[in-house]
Amino acid sequence: PPFSTHKGDPVNPARRLILITAALLLACLGIQARAQVDLLDQMNRQTGPLSEIGITIESVGLNNAARPGQWTGIRLRLTDRGNAQREVLVRVVLTDVDGDDAQYETVVTTNPGLEQPLWTYARLPFDIAQTGGFVVEAFEAEEADNQETLIAPTAPTGFIAGKPLGGATYRWGQTMSKTTGLIAVVGNVPGGLSGYSQGISEGTNPLGHEVSMAATLKVKDLPDRWMGLAMVREIIWNGERPADLRIEQVRALREWIERGGHLVIILPAVGQDWLALGNRELAALLPRVDVARHEATSLAELRPLLTDELPEDLRLPDLPVTLHSFTPLADAAPGEADRILNDQQGRCIVASRAVGIGAVTLVGIPGWHRELTGRGLPEADVFWHRVLGRRGHIATQNELDTLRQSGELITSGRPARTFDIDIPNMISKSGRSLAGVMLGLIVFVIYWVVAGPGGFAFLKHKGQAKHAWVAFLGASILFTALAWGGATALRPKRVEISHLSFVDYVYGQRIQRVRTWASILVPVYGNATIWLESDDAAGAGSSRFVQAVAPWEPARTISRGSFPDAREYAIDARSPDRLTFPARATVKQVQLDWAGGLAWQSIRPVTTENQDPFRAIRFTPPGTQA
Template sequence: MRRHPGLPRITLRSLRAVRIVGLLAVLMTTLLPLATPVRAAEDLTMETRALLGGHARVGTWIAISVRLKNDGPAIVGELRLAGGTQGQTRFGTPVDVPSNADQTYVLYAQPPAFGNTLEVILVEGDRTLLSSKVNYQIHDPGQLVVAVIAENPERIVNSVGSLPNRNQVAPLVIGITPEDLPARVEAWGLLDRIIWQDVDSERLEIPQRAALQAWIAGGGRLVISGGTVGPRSMSAFPDTLLPYRPAVTADVPASTLRGILGTLPAAATTLPALTGSLIDGRILASVGDQVVAAERSYGSGAVTILGFDPTVDWIAGTDAARNLWRRLLPERTAGGLTISDDTLLLNAVSQLPALALPPIGGLFALLAAYILLIGPLNYLVLKRLDRREWAWATMPVLIIAFAAGAYGIGAALRGSEVIVHEVAIVRGAPGASEGAAQVYMGVFSPSRTTYQVRVPGGALLSSPIAGDFFGGNVNVAALDILQGDPAGVRDLAVGFGSLRTIRAESSVVIPLVQTDFRLENGRLRGTVTNASDERLDRPAVVLGQTVALLQDLEPGAVATVDIAVQGRQFSTSLADLIVGQAFFDESTANAETSQTFVRRNMVDQLTYDPNFGSTNLLPADGPVVIAWGSATVLPIEIASEEPRYVGDVLYYLPARVRISGPTTFPSDLIRSTAVEADAFFFSKEPQSMSFGQGSVTVAYRPIGFEGTISATAVTINLGYGDEGQD
């Protein structure tokens, strides 16, 4: 083919040059990505482990320790993992790891109810540098969990023989180390009891010691036993917790321990024990003026010191050991305040006048006006103007105008401001100012938008356990949470006129309340003192199904309680007794009816058992002081917004009671546990049981109290009558 005169001449040399340039371009395209600096895998390592041995409950926090060792360039990134009940909430914490650094971070997560693995990833920008999987194990919300921190934990683990709970689930006894205890008390929700023996308490870091004290105040029980180390193992425990400070080791006769061991084994002999002088509390065993064993209450919990070693041969594995541990490690009270189904609290958060349905009368009036405007009025006006042919234009205009007006009315009813509705249950104890708050924060938006949310103080944030039913049409399960102080939620999407709920847990300071209760001759008597500088609204004292309503308590005020204990087969709900009855209609909701609805749901949440439904009993073994407040427990900040706050706070303070004189314990003050069953089938609920051919051994006990008991009669009631068989 002849070359065109206008084209350049192509020679063999030029073709060879073009080929070389093309080959170089291909090589550069291939090798350029390889020239980008890539971190060598051996320069960066990540080790992960779940604290508390990887055990957790639904609704509680699990702490994951992440160790990063960096021998390469510095890293500024983030640790992330997915968790939450739905497994779709992302938890993250920022990391800054310089070159040649060895650092440990802790991530907190809500473990999913189904599954046993969480994956932790380290990201830098959009790149994933490392990932590691962490195993965990979920346990029943009502299961008693005992942690043993000892030099030889297996000796104690094998000797603890506590009774199963009401769901027939045996206690879980695990051996851990001081390093397995989280630095935040929110992640101690798994633990009910701790046994400490022969381990130096100085191994606890300062945040762990503060968490231990808050855990005891919230209802935990710490048992410290003697062993081979001596008094120095307790040096880090403050005198404000200990019943006595062991000073010397002395030999004590076995008969000294009969009060806490019961009948002594035939092989019982003298044994060494740590002794000292009583600081505060109740003596369980003593030799002369020296205390050998004692117990001290702190908040809702207690600390017990056993100066002797309960694992010696003549105690371990005997009835004496079983009696000892069943006394010191009582059954977990229902589900406690561990919430595994928060549907009722979500309903409470959603109760805002801005979310209420419009009045039905207004809707009918709007519909009637629309019909009149489009039909007769439009026709009559056009007829009077003699312009009926304009109907083809006026009707669309009227429809558009009416639609715009209806939209404006709806927007006006919803409001134009961002509202934060806080519903909080704050658990504490009389005589203690430490408390734990479970807060549900509903963010209401008048328009569809995305917010950047901050919570000062470093609260642990998550999505609700039961999901979020009121988040509009957005993907309500996707919460992107950044842990730290302040904690934050990134890009919180809220639909038009909708409410998005965030769950938060944090340690808080609570109003100081003092109580003195006694049960005398079938009447609950005592006093409640508001020793704080805050007013307590509508306080009540609840014992079983007995409710004593008190007047508002101003700072420094004292209220007297004197009410007959009432046992009821078919009784009014506790919400009716504490808050009052309510006939709620969304179309007529106002601030007062909304508050009543919210508070009833909060009380109903406390009496709800995920296995049995409503029990109509608070999760406590003694009297409980309940009071209300409206202060903001956890402040929430929304970027570029000044939200209006609405809140309801329930203070939940389990107290102790002394019992004296002839006392009748009705069924709501009796706890039962199935000890043994050989029946073909067996099922037990709080108020009933069913089983096939065979036998069942059931243990009945009254609520916990200070003092001793001598039973004179037992009445068994079969059916629903008021009289039983002695």
């Protein structure tokens, strides 16, 4: 028996029920723990030397810098120990806030005996540090039933998992927090950027600007989808050859820029790699300028652009450097060749071009000169602020030391303010649930009064106490029907969506970007699908933009729960424009990233006759007349 008693110690029914429930709970926990151990043992066997596919997780994010809550690229290296070419389904498994396993899947053709790189993508949960990490699995790819894929696309890649071939486990151990910014540097880190990482150990910049760390990359480290660059606001290119970019990397870089990224290119002193590009798609992004080369330019001439220190406080050697200047082409349209910085002679040494929501900037000052980097130049708030479009004062080390000595510098105890903390409340659908709870509470209270002491007192007053059980049965039937009818009336009959969307648009560009957080109430059980449509007229699939849908959770996830019927659902990792998830007549929260043509009317300048619209200062909101 699940419990035992001593002779002469009677067990009452309530105590017996408690003991049986506790025993069943312990048994279930034991089964679950044993199942987890069996799963870990299976994964350990799959990652061992006997597995058919060897999986190495080379990088999570950019050079192992990844921020929770963002789409992230995961670079793998596969080694097929089989003897024939085959299709392999690679899966990254992350548990969402509902306890279901989100399986980000990619299909690749492997060659026996050869190491093969692979980029796959997933949105990392905000609390991935608490959940521990994720699992990567490999299976033989079997073609899914076409009819099933069309009606209920539970196999978004067109393949389903067959025989297990191998796996690997990634334990989250990164120090980059969700409040830290990231600047990607392709090549050598130019001087002055270290100012943005002040206070990174405390998590906040001493004078209030966002802390940003630099990730140094090679061309081979760049992902082939924009989702792998989503965590980065700026990419500074300094020294690597653009000709080494593969076409998939070029398209990913372009879409990242069009979605709001900023590519900063520091022209090398030697070589013309960026000025003689063979890739037309990449060359079309550059500012429309003529480039002039100036030899033997003195560093002293560039002092106002590099530092605001007085000459007696910071001396610059009178050394010659190579400088590039930019002259906008005569037929350049507004936004195609904007002057950002001029030197003392009026030469433009930083020029920029708007590309969609983002920009591409050319810098003519050498980015890797020992006399500059050794002195921490150019200074962040003098030069890089203008180039990157940032604000705020970046203190020098001497200024920080002075503030510390005077007690004016607060370096700890400054809490981070999460600006998206209000999103869950703005998209929640708790009103209907609250109404149902209140109705249930009111019905129960009235039932308790009528079927309990109130009804009995009334019958006793009328001298009909002998009919108490009949009245109790009638009240139970009546209130059961009332509760059932009320629940049926309140039950949602159609899909309902609450969302918060931000539409980004730069006047004069032909591209818009939308970021949406949504709560979707699905009033059915089974599977439900949400997808983003492309903006092309030819139909989904021909747009050059890769749309993205992923499960989402609040930035401050206090605790995780799980439904008793926790299930798995697949997401196409390289083209995640469709999400099919388990539906339980509850709410699912998702994040959607869309980009395309001008789908919504936006602000526009109000102009008079013969007035340049780009110089107009008044704007007309949508739906109103000038």
